[in-house]
Amino acid sequence: MENFTFQNATKIIFGKGTESQAGAETARYGKKALLHYGGGSIKSSGLYDRVCRSLKSSGVEFVELGGVKPNPRLSFVREGIKLCREKKLGTILAVGGGSVIDSAKAIAIGVPYQGDVWDFYAKKASPQESLPVGVVLTIPAAGSEASNASVITNEEGLFKRDAGGDCLRPKFAIMDPELTFTLPPYQTACGVADIMAHVMERYFTRVGAVDFTDRLCEATLKTVIDATPVALAQPDNYDARAEIMWAGTIAMNDLLGTGRVADWASHYIEHEMSGIYDVAHGAGLAVIFPAWMKQVYRSDVNRFARFATRVWEVEPRFDFPERTALEGIERMKSFFRAIGLPTTFKELGLPGDRLEEMAKKATEKGPLGNFAKMGLQEVTSVYKLAL
């Protein structure tokens, strides 16, 4: 186990009807807020009205900036920064999923910063200060509600990049599983793939003696594997939605990475796909992860065999560990297919003609990954395995 520091102060407010606390929680951080959200779904569901009422009843004035797109854009972030500065807004309430939250975080670190906010994503600066951000979560997926990261796409060049730092953790996250009842099946499944990917990026490590966090990872994966078919068959099954939602936060709040060195190659490999083709991040991950696994499993067959037996209940074959390992990868692919996700470029409807370009962009700052080092050649190979 590696030495580590772990601190996560985000206040989780979880359960039915908790969105009524949005106003009181926001008021702790400021009386003038930016209300940041995505498309119209929060209006048609009535959530928008409930949140506005809660803000008003707590005496919070707010300015709205709706219209955040999936794979949120830098230009829109800049608009938000300008708006916060002009209107002197001291806090941000993000109502939505990972894209809205990541956009809110970008605005929040951009406002007090003298330079251009893209500096944080281009790794020219590291964020030291942030407006306080609160969240009402509507999509369990990114885990951004308690994470220290934000991912933004720069339209000039279609670069999808991340920024990180402790000041990016939201102050509070309101999580009502009922808000996810109306998520379409495909979006539910994409969220689950993202959650699983966050666990697997941490699970596949070369650090030894990490039994406790291994088991916590396995517990998290098994939970969503069990709950997802239920949530898809019965979209208003509170229990299944709640399991997925809470697991999604823990998958990304850094607990599961304590004492480990995570990999993250698959995320960066996928970012180039969703940067160029604007596909759903979770769907991209369902395509990339099995390919990445096939590329790298020989570096540590035992770990992949453990994954297969503990998570996917493959019968352990110590005489054929490689077969056990591969069977685990196949079961994961079958699971993705069963919940309606693509597992190849073809199924995702993507052409295979820009693999080299994506691999170049993915590795422009050096090789990816920690479980196995992935240079240009290896990343290209992963894309090919994913065709």
Next chain:
Amino acid sequence: MENFTFQNATKIIFGKGTESQAGAETARYGKKALLHYGGGSIKSSGLYDRVCRSLKSSGVEFVELGGVKPNPRLSFVREGIKLCREKKLGTILAVGGGSVIDSAKAIAIGVPYQGDVWDFYAKKASPQESLPVGVVLTIPAAGSEASNASVITNEEGLFKRDAGGDCLRPKFAIMDPELTFTLPPYQTACGVADIMAHVMERYFTRVGAVDFTDRLCEATLKTVIDATPVALAQPDNYDARAEIMWAGTIAMNDLLGTGRVADWASHYIEHEMSGIYDVAHGAGLAVIFPAWMKQVYRSDVNRFARFATRVWEVEPRFDFPERTALEGIERMKSFFRAIGLPTTFKELGLPGDRLEEMAKKATEKGPLGNFAKMGLQEVTSVYKLAL
């Protein structure tokens, strides 16, 4: 799953040599500290010198109050409060295990409070304010390094009582598994029983649809069950010590209780034993928990069967769920015995002549427990089953 709020801001600094950060972390909260510790073991091990050096090099002046006893005493807490007030100490660094940390927490909430600190333990007041407390942990057991609770014994009447509240969470916890290499086997095992008890108090709940936290609980239990025999056979096995140490924090930092209603009857039943006889809390729990289980398992045989199959790897017998459940309890008893713990009053060397008195004290404020309600009669029955 029940609605819940979860926030744990304690900064965990984990790994080899981390005690050198004690000074810098303490300095964030004040330049005049109380250094609180127990017996001489931190002096003979050299830890005391290292911590003092670290404090001095960070410019922290400190006043010492050593000599905290296991089952820490109210009179000593009062001494600490007086000392902090007289010397105007603004922060407390606790170096030790649960007793030292709980004593430090009691002092920390006592200093800013106008009334008598016992009010918090007698539940006449709830703590709203606390001096900042930092921890250098030497015994994985109580989980007090990141918990919101403190347990103190009032010598007048030998009442062992707890106080709780968010302000009781330490600001930071420095956890170096190497500091636990010198723990004697019995103390190591007592710590493990305490850790397991903290998980089991949460695991045995009547709240349904808590699959994720069930799995996290099972992961935590399996980790310490695997690691403990290794740590006992090789006291300087860093990996095993590290697994136990980190599991001990998670067992008690409230994550595992999210969405659930915990039981806690066994803890209160044990408190009366260690209050009167001054036995090690973990040893008392190893005696009480199997007895409590035998008393209550019929209230939810399925949950006990799950415990048996998932944690103790008992073969599931759906035709005889009760047999499966009982086999799990037996395996837990065997495990306690195998790591050198008593599982009966007799093995613990206690007489059985004050059962009624203890049961009366345990239930003086009403019945205990949530998994099963335990009145005077049921608590007496648990003590009898434990003879």
